[in-house]
Amino acid sequence: xxxxxxxTTFTHRRLIGLAVAAQMLFILAVAxxxxxxxxxxxxxxxxxxxxxxxxxxYGDYLRLNYSISQVAPTxxxxxxxxxxxxxxxxxxxxxxxxxxxxxxxPTEPTAPAPDQAILRGWVTDSWRHGLRLRxxxxxxxxxxxxxxxxxxxxxxxxxxxxxSVAPWGQARITKVAELPK
Amino acid sequence: xxxxxxxxxxxxxxxxxxxTAEQHQQLLALYPEDQRAVGLLPLLGSLLLGLSALSIVxxxxxxxxxxxxxxxxxxxxxxxxxxxxxxLQRKNESLGIGLIGLGLILFGCGxxxxxxxxxxxxxxxxxxxxxxxxxxxLTYLYRSRTIFVLMAxxxxxxxxxxxxxxxxxxxxxxxxxxxxxGYYWWRHPNALLxxxxxxxxxxxxGLLIGHLHAKITWFxxxxxxxxxxxxxxxxRAAGRALQTPPLAAAFLFxxxxxxxxxxxxxxxxxxxxxLAYIGALLGVFALSLWGxxxxxxxxxxxxxxxxxxxxxxxxxxxxxxxxxxxxxAYSGTVLWRAHQENNPDRVTLGTILFIITTMVAYxxxxxxxxxxxxxxLVGGVLLLGMSWYLRRKNAQSLSSKQPE
Numbered sequence: 001x002x003x004x005x006x007x008t009t010f011t012h013r014r015l016i017g018l019a020v021a022a023q024m025l026f027i028l029a030v031a032x033x034x035x036x037x038x039x040x041x042x043x044x045x046x047x048x049x050x051x052x053x054x055x056x057x058y059g060d061y062l063r064l065n066y067s068i069s070q071v072a073p074t075x076x077x078x079x080x081x082x083x084x085x086x087x088x089x090x091x092x093x094x095x096x097x098x099x100x101x102x103x104x105x106p107t108e109p110t111a112p113a114p115d116q117a118i119l120r121g122w123v124t125d126s127w128r129h130g131l132r133l134r135x136x137x138x139x140x141x142x143x144x145x146x147x148x149x150x151x152x153x154x155x156x157x158x159x160x161x162x163x164s165v166a167p168w169g170q171a172r173i174t175k176v177a178e179l180p181k
Numbered sequence: 182x183x184x185x186x187x188x189x190x191x192x193x194x195x196x197x198x199x200x201t202a203e204q205h206q207q208l209l210a211l212y213p214e215d216q217r218a219v220g221l222l223p224l225l226g227s228l229l230l231g232l233s234a235l236s237i238v239x240x241x242x243x244x245x246x247x248x249x250x251x252x253x254x255x256x257x258x259x260x261x262x263x264x265x266x267x268x269l270q271r272k273n274e275s276l277g278i279g280l281i282g283l284g285l286i287l288f289g290c291g292x293x294x295x296x297x298x299x300x301x302x303x304x305x306x307x308x309x310x311x312x313x314x315x316x317x318x319l320t321y322l323y324r325s326r327t328i329f330v331l332m333a334x335x336x337x338x339x340x341x342x343x344x345x346x347x348x349x350x351x352x353x354x355x356x357x358x359x360x361x362x363g364y365y366w367w368r369h370p371n372a373l374l375x376x377x378x379x380x381x382x383x384x385x386x387g388l389l390i391g392h393l394h395a396k397i398t399w400f401x402x403x404x405x406x407x408x409x410x411x412x413x414x415x416x417r418a419a420g421r422a423l424q425t426p427p428l429a430a431a432f433l434f435x436x437x438x439x440x441x442x443x444x445x446x447x448x449x450x451x452x453x454x455x456l457a458y459i460g461a462l463l464g465v466f467a468l469s470l471w472g473x474x475x476x477x478x479x480x481x482x483x484x485x486x487x488x489x490x491x492x493x494x495x496x497x498x499x500x501x502x503x504x505x506x507x508x509x510a511y512s513g514t515v516l517w518r519a520h521q522e523n524n525p526d527r528v529t530l531g532t533i534l535f536i537i538t539t540m541v542a543y544x545x546x547x548x549x550x551x552x553x554x555x556x557x558l559v560g561g562v563l564l565l566g567m568s569w570y571l572r573r574k575n576a577q578s579l580s581s582k583q584p585e
Contacts, residue, residue: 020262024255026308027254027295031251031298033301122348170301172301172302
């Protein structure tokens with residue numbers, strides 16, 4: 001790559017073009033990963049309540065607090081006690097129409113049962129009676145039309161959130177709906 | 182010579198007969214009026230237009246259909262790169278590189294906004310890694326200092342996000358910074374870039390130590406490795422600039438040890454396994470000394486005084502005093518070498534370090550014991566003696582070069 005006066009040569013311009021095209025393709029690939037996660041991913045339903053539904057600064061998103069956001073410390077399967085910021089794997093099993101945590105592992109557990117699912121998260125806090133986890137699913141950017149109605153009806157009532165988990169590990173919220181009565 | 186000087190003093194020169202009025206005009210013609218002020222207006226104008234467009238887009242972002250949002254992201258990034266190339270072809274270096282840098286920033290924003298658009302979460306940082314990769318590629322393609330600095334910052338941001346939010350250290354980003362930027366700096370040595378590179382690498386090294394929950398003293402192994410690389414650099418100024426951040430870190434650390442080392446709990450937190458740490462440190466020391474010897478500057482080996490692992494001492498006050506002695510020895514040698522090199526900047530630096538050390542010593546020792554007067558007496562006599570000797574030496578060397 002050590003050619004003199006690089007801004008004038010033909011190969012230089014080709015390389016620049018290549019670099020810019022690669023960056024554009026990458027952004028498109030991120031968008032593609034979004035669609036692929038929905039199409040190929042496994043859908044799990046999580047129970048949640050929105051907290052602080054009206055955020056003046058950030059406007060159009062809901063902050064969600066999941067039933068799996070705080071779990072009993074007995075679910076922890078690691079040899080050492082959990083540390084803050086540690087990445088973890090949460091094993092989920094369906095229970096009464098939504099998925100609940102059954103175990104928390106520091107490394108990826110092998111071969112879960114077919115009805116189980118694995119969601120990755122991080123430890124935010126751990127104390128004697130609980131383990132707080134973060135999944136990066138706590139913010140739901142509300143699509144323009146549905147936002148206001150969700151905020152109104154959601155209030156502090158529980159919501160069901162559908163999350164698609166792709167085989168390669170990425171996850172995304174695909175749907176937020178009220179709990180059917 | 183500047184045009185301003187010609188315009189203000191020129192008529193006076195003509196009046197005194199130093200130059201003729203014609204020569205004055207000829208001289209003025211040699212320094213055409215700067216076009217920069219004129220060129221700035223369209224730039225400011227387009228900046229305002231850009232800001233207005235940005236605010237419209239930001240206000241309606243959620244309402245725009247997905248394809249339009251993607252198109253806007255891609256278009257603004259591609260536009261910035263194309264504009265950068267356009268201005269670079271027309272030799273407008275600063276504007277061109279500025280736009281290329283903007284394109285690189287927009288790439289990062291594009292990755293983040295796109296994942297946010299699809300509510301997509303990742304568990305490691307391939308997206309941000311791509312950003313760092315693009316930054317490295319552009320550093321080589323444009324060989325621009327601006328892009329280099331930008332890339333060092335991007336590496337730091339990606340690593341900070343990775344350790345802070347994702348709980349993993351991105352070794353690939355670290356490798357990209359070390360190999361990509363490090364090799365670039367090695368081939369195109371530069372003082373400013375040396376300091377930027379070393380600072381960026383120290384930041385990532387600090388994050389790694391925090392991530393591994395290792396004793397913070399391990400930080401000085403990578404830090405001094407960076408320092409040792411500076412010893413091998415043939416460009417003296419660039420090498421020195423690369424060594425400044427690690428030295429500053431070591432000095433601050435030693436200062437902290439002098440202040441708090443008395444409490445054994447603090448010193449205890451610093452003690453890594455003796456053999457492993459000393460072995461690694463000696464290895465880096467040997468590498469550094471070898472480099473100094475090969476490049477013919479063994480005098481700077483005194484920098485390593487700061488790395489004396491005093492925290493292994495269980496001495497309480499003795500440790501604090503030993504550390505102060507080391508600090509005095511270090512700032513003294515900085516002063517000494519600065520006078521020998523006749524380098525006024527480094528004299529100032531050495532003086533500042535000396536004063537800082539004295540202040541710490543004063544606060545430390547007035548509380549600790551009353552024999553401080555002796556300590557300061559010795560220090561003062563030493564300092565006065567040294568300044569007398571150095572002044573005499575300077576006067577001698579100056580008088581041999583020029584009269585007076």
